[in-house]
Amino acid sequence: MGTGEAVTVRDTVLTTGTAARARLSARREMLLGLLLFGVYLVVAGLPEEARIGRAREHGEAIYSLERALRLDIELSLNRWLADQGILRVLANYEYAITYIASALALLLWLFLRHPERYRTARNSFILLNLGGLTCFVLYPVMPPRLMPDLGFIDTVYLGGTWGSWGSPLVEHADQLAAVPSLHMAWTMWVGVELARVKAKRWVQVLNIVHILVTLYVIMATANHFLLDAVAAIPFVAIPVYIAERASRPPAPKVEGPDAFFMAVETPAAPQQAGGLIMLDTAAREVGRADLVREIRARLDGLPRFRQRLTGRGRWRRPLWRDHDPVDWEWHVMERRVDGMAGVREAVAELQAERLPLDRPPWRMVVLKGAAPGRTAVVYLMHHVVADGVGIVAQAVHLMEPPPAPVPAPPRRPLRRALATAAGLAQLATAVTRPERLPSSGTPERRYGTMRLPLAEVRDTGRRHGARVTDVVLCAFAGALNRVMGEEEGRPAAVRVAVPLMMRPPGSAMVGNHTTAVMVDLPVGKMAETDRLAVIAKRARVLRSGTRGQAAWFVMWQAGRFLPAPLHRRFARMSYSGRFLQGTVSSLPATAGPLRLAGAPLTAVYPIVPLAPGTAFAIAGLGIDGELCFGLSLDPGLADDADALMAAFGDVLEELRDGPR
Structure with missing residues (x-):
């Protein structure tokens, strides 16, 4: 010790x-x-x-x-x-x-x-x-x-x-x-x-x-x-x-929104999320032993790092039980890779492996050889533990300095009830099915990354009267247009799920508190500024609060009142290629520089799981003034994630330099 x-x-x-x-x-x-x-x-x-x-x-x-x-x-x-x-x-x-x-x-x-x-x-x-x-x-x-x-x-x-x-x-x-x-x-x-x-x-x-x-x-x-x-x-x-x-405190039960991600997981769609953490190790090497020491020292604040799921039969949801001792040899590993291409291959390989639920559902892999003076750490956690914000919070808990507390937003029950009622009416009129994108039907993945100055993306949005999320949606829709041809099965529009956080960042590290609102992205040929204008108009549903509140209400109440077998059927039906084709997520930015095991972070690229039957998931995370993107891609849609991310960057550059 x-x-x-x-x-x-x-x-x-x-x-x-x-x-x-x-x-x-x-x-x-x-x-x-x-x-x-x-x-x-x-x-x-x-x-x-x-x-x-x-x-x-x-x-x-x-x-x-x-x-x-x-x-x-x-x-x-x-x-x-x-x-x-x-x-x-x-x-x-x-x-x-x-x-x-x-x-x-x-x-x-x-x-x-x-x-x-x-x-x-x-x-x-x-x-x-x-x-x-x-x-x-x-x-x-x-x-x-x-x-x-x-x-x-x-x-x-x-x-x-x-x-x-x-x-x-x-x-x-x-x-x-x-x-x-x-x-x-x-x-x-x-x-x-x-x-x-x-x-x-x-x-x-x-x-x-x-x-x-x-x-x-x-x-x-x-x-x-x-x-x-x-x-x-x-x-x-x-x-x-x-x-x-x-x-003994009662063993926590897997809540409905958490069980949702257990239900939708299939062999072809593992549901683990996390991040690719890049460390500056020019001054100080960081290895597996350093990570084990940091995690041990903070284990009391990370309950799911030492708990596993215990089943209670078909009709009851599992419980979280302590799992001692922690198998450090399995949970924290170290391997060598050949440059950043090797890093991305390693991430894609780890994404394809389902995290077993008979042990604490997390894993960290130290990747040596990413670049001179750089070490990569892949951090994965099953979605049953937390949403993207919660998983980021647990990773930040291992770092220095500790995060500042976030005040809870004011409670407005009447406004929330009215928004839920209005959103339910809107959801009832938007139940069309999109075309399916090509997919391999296997857990095989491709992984791509990109890093941009956050201020630059924000400035691009302001120039066009749009939000950062609108710009990201437009950049990915434009990238699909450039990489996929109509003869390759490119549809006129792609429906994406945009996760919305139903709690303030930092309020909890466990549990899923997100919902998703669907947005149809035009992917046909058009000027990128025109595409952004269309998307910014359609994406207003993300900020109205009504559909998000209604979707959260449905997700939470279904988890509370539906028997476990029916809830599993509901989850598999609603979160699949039947109703969406991919996921585009924007995670809250962290303020200030961070250090892990004494080494400064240079970037953190999100790792987002694909919904069953969908072809892609991309997310952006702000780290110390940089916007880091991570793309998870089914090779049936495109075999080269780097080419899709390059096209993504080209669209952002065109929006940045194009007319207002």
């Missing part, structure tokens, strides 16, 4: 302990203790006359069973101790005091030193005692000391030990409560809790000695049979198990 990791773990523990201690109340804990004691007094106050006959029968039955099993060692231990004077007195006081003292001391120590563990331990202690009291009522058992006809001697009563039987302090205690032995139960419970908080070894050894001494004393003083002590084991184990399970 490195220094940074140790500091992070220490700070996490201190923060957790402080928060837990702040939530505890000594007054409330004392009240709980008094309530438990009150329940004991009620049980102890039950008339013995009605129970004594059954208690005698039960005690004799236990003793008979011990004799049949040849476990009846109590009588010889009892007779020997009765003649020992000082040792007998010490045993009497050990029986009366130490089990109470050890349990109360542990509870106090946990309250003060381990408040994060105290509540679970206290709950198991309460359950242990309630279980024991219930057994005392339903199955009273007479202890050996009350059966002198069997030869037992009550050493405690004869000695008048203060604080035990025969003492005025507890003269009204329940004396028909031999099963289970709470003396043994309490001392064993102390041992379990000491082990769970990893107490010092000598403390645990001392408690083991105390358990053995208590076992001897309860039999030698004729207060319990050996089987009474054995019966205490489940009365400790079961409450500890229940309290542990109850204290």
Whole structure:
């Protein structure tokens, strides 16, 4: 463990302990203790006359069973101790005091030193005692000391030990409560809790000695049979198990919008997203070990990095469960490539491999040899974890400096409801099917990249009265026109899904909070300025908020109310080549330079999955003043992603230099 990791773990523990201690109340804990004691007094106050006959029968039955099993060692231990004077007195006081003292001391120590563990331990202690009291009522058992006809001697009563039987302090205690032995139960419970908080070894050894001494004393003083002590084991184990399970936060369920991307995934359309991160490693090399160290140090803030999906049958959505240990050899790899062409080939190859969901669904691959002084890192995460904004946020969580918090937008429920109603009406009138673009029907991909100054693209949009998204849509439509001919199956228009974020950037790192609005892009021959004017007009639906809000409402409500099998059918039908031909996405820009493992980022090219049956997905991401594009391409549409990205750049250049 490195220094940074140790500091992070220490700070996490201190923060957790402080928060837990702040939530505890000594007054409330004392009240709980008094309530438990009150329940004991009620049980102890039950008339013995009605129970004594059954208690005698039960005690004799236990003793008979011990004799049949040849476990009846109590009588010889009892007779020997009765003649020992000082040792007998010490045993009497050990029986009366130490089990109470050890349990109360542990509870106090946990309250003060381990408040994060105290509540679970206290709950198991309460359950242990309630279980024991219930057994005392339903199955009273007479202890050996009350059966002198069997030869037992009550050493405690004869000695008048203060604080035990025969003492005025507890003269009204329940004396028909031999099963289970709470003396043994309490001392064993102390041992379990000491082990769970990893107490010092000598403390645990001392408690083991105390358990053995208590076992001897309860039999030698004729207060319990050996089987009474054995019966205490489940009365400790079961409450500890229940309290542990109850204290764990419920495993998060895969929500409807997240399950959407599990449902649409096919062997030909893997649904992992991410980015190609370019690092300046001229001054400092970055390798696999550096990434593992950075991820380990920040693992507490990345829950899905150490969780996997656990299925619950066809009709229920899976849960996220912790997956330990993390298989670092698989999740973080390193390989060599031959230049940037090799980098793009490696990305295309990794895109074609489905991320298995029987382990945490993420992967990072360090690519050496991208260029002199440059190292590439491919970061992939399954879409079930998060949308594009969430995946970017998780990547940024591994970097320096940490992102600034983003204020939540104001809540306007009435405006949102009206926008949803209007959008539903608009969606109902726009359900036409587009022509299909050529595709290979395989997971094989081509990957292309391009980087442009963000200010230049913004200025191009302003010159033509358009938005950056409009410019990107126009550039890709124009690129399709230049690369595809009509004889190659080029349609007159291409319908693209444009994802819209339904939450502010930085508000969450897990979960899908995006919807998509369809825009038809003209791809026929025309001046690029005219194409931009048409697209800017059609793309107004992206900014009205009505269709996006309605689409999000449908996606979210379908995930909430449709049974899992029907939701899967809905997802496969609505997000496929039936209704769209590709995806064009624009991700929020990050402010300022970033560093990963000490190396400055020079670019991050998005990696976006293809919807089933579609032919392309392109996304732009702003990084420190640069707009980085990543294109994922089905080779059935075009075999050369670089040629399509070059045409994309040519259209942007024509728009930049063309007339307003």
